[in-house]
Every structure is written in structure tokens, then in C-alpha cells.
Amino acid sequence: MISKKKQYKALLLDLDGTLLDLDIEKFIPAYIEALSAKFNGFVNRDRFVQYLFRATNKVIQNNDPLKKNETVFYEEFCRLLGLSYKQIKPLEIEFYRDDFPYLSCWGREHPCARLVIEAARRKNLTLVLATNPIFPAAAILQRLSWGGLSEELFDLITTMENMHFCKPNPAYYLEITNIINCLPENCLMAGNDTIEDLSAAEAGLDTFLVEDFILHRSKEEPFSNYRGSLKDLAFFIDSLKD
Numbered sequence: 520m521i522s523k524k525k526q527y528k529a530l531l532l533d534l535d536g537t538l539l540d541l542d543i544e545k546f547i548p549a550y551i552e553a554l555s556a557k558f559n560g561f562v563n564r565d566r567f568v569q570y571l572f573r574a575t576n577k578v579i580q581n582n583d584p585l586k587k588n589e590t591v592f593y594e595e596f597c598r599l600l601g602l603s604y605k606q607i608k609p610l611e612i613e614f615y616r617d618d619f620p621y622l623s624c625w626g627r628e629h630p631c632a633r634l635v636i637e638a639a640r641r642k643n644l645t646l647v648l649a650t651n652p653i654f655p656a657a658a659i660l661q662r663l664s665w666g667g668l669s670e671e672l673f674d675l676i677t678t679m680e681n682m683h684f685c686k687p688n689p690a691y692y693l694e695i696t697n698i699i700n701c702l703p704e705n706c707l708m709a710g711n712d713t714i715e716d717l718s719a720a721e722a723g724l725d726t727f728l729v730e731d732f733i734l735h736r737s738k739e740e741p742f743s744n745y746r747g748s749l750k751d752l753a754f755f756i757d758s759l760k761d
């Protein structure tokens with residue numbers, strides 16, 4: 520660790536594999552199967568999965584600052600499925616209410632998540648749940664609750680409904696710093712993904728690679744200012760200047 524510590528004003532935290540112990544290898548396939556089952560009266564499973572990925576990729580690649588992720592997603596998803604938003608949305612609302620809760624079996628509380636949040640609160644840091652906003656709030660708030668956490672702990676939670684960009688686009692991080700009215704250099708982004716979370720550095724934020732459930736997406740690991748366990752992150756925050 521670098522000994523010279525900066526004075527941060529905000530802490531951005533990733534959710535899956537960082538604050539939440541989520542078995543992503545089991546969760547993603549189970550999620551896709553459950554969601555596609557909801558639409559089986561309209562489209563066969565394979566085509567549904569293909570369209571879901573295509574619409575999600577369109578959101579990830581979006582660079583239009585005037586289009587929210589939700590808009591980009593439904594424009595593409597409706598076009599591919601040949602269904603209207605009014606046909607799709609009620610099914611999704613039902614899905615997140617009735618089916619998604621069963622997926623909680625793949626998520627577990629991380630014992631140190633609360634320590635990090637409490638440490639950040641003691642330092643009066645603005646707290647952002649910087650989870651990739653490819654999901655609706657309904658899906659993010661439930662996963663947060665699987666981790667024993669809740670909405671009111673955060674000043675901002677990024678969802679497909681309120682953001683215009685996704686990780687690893689640096690524009691995603693700049694949009695957050697704009698919303699919370701904080702300079703990028705006064706923000707620390709902590710997460711387990713070497714690409715999606717460490718790309719915050721390209722927007723001028725400092726980064727902390729959380730190694731408990733580290734996710735390597737490339738051979739060469741991008742730069743991070745700090746690294747350690749989630750517990751180390753809590754101690755690190757506690758050690759910051761007041």
C-alpha cells in the first residue's frame with residue numbers, strides 16, 4: 520500500500536463480488552433461465568437469450584449522453600422481440616416481484632460490508648453504490664438486501680433508470696462524480712473487477728482493488744492505487760485523515 524493518503528470526499532462501492540458474496544457462475548445462468556421462462560409465451564428460450572445479450576450489449580456500448588440506459592435497452596429489446604414496452608414491462612415487474620427473490624440462494628452477506636460502510640460514514644464520505652447499471656433498481660435493491668444492506672445507507676445507487684453509461688466506460692464514473700458534485704480526484708472507487716472497476720482510473724478517480732472475490736478479465740492487470748481484502752478497505756478508510 521502507498522503510505523501517502525489523500526483526503527477523499529466520496530467512496531464508490533461495487534456490489535456483486537465486493538459488498539455481496541454472490542456466486543456469479545450460478546446466479547447468471549439461473550437468472551437468465553428464470554427470466555426467459557417468463558417470456559416463453561412470446562419467444563423461444565434461445566432467441567430470448569440472444570436478444571437479451573444483444574440489448575444489454577447495446578446499453579454497455581451506448582455513448583449518447585441524452586439516452587438513459589433503460590431507454591437504450593427497451594428500444595433494442597422491443598425491436599428484437601417485436602413486442603411493445605407495454606407488453607414487456609408488466610412481465611418484468613412480475614418477474615422481479617415473484618421470481619427474482621428465489622435467486623437469493625446464490626447470494627450471501629459479506630461480514631465486512633457493514634464495516635466498510637460504517638467506516639465511510641464516520642469519515643463523512645458520500646457513499647455511492649456503483650454497481651453496473653445494466654439492471655433495474657428492483658434487481659439491484661434486492662441484491663443489496665441479500666447482502667444485509669439497504670437503500671438508505673447510500674447517497675446514490677446507480678441503476679439502468681438513472682444512468683446514461685455503464686462500466687467500464689469512464690463516462691459512467693464521470694457521470695457519478697457530476698451527480699454527487701465531487702471532483703474525480705477526491706473519489707475512491709472500490710471493486711473486485713480488474714476491468715470494470717479499475718477503469719475508474721481513466722476518469723481520474725483513485726481505485727482500490729478488493730481481492731476477496733477478485734475477477735480478472737485480462738492477462739495484464741490494470742493499475743490500482745490500493746488493493747486488499749474488504750476488511751483491509753475498512754481499516755484503510757478508518758486510517759484516512761478526518
Ligand SMILES: [Mg+2]
Nearest residue numbers: 533535536711
Ligand atoms: Mg463486482
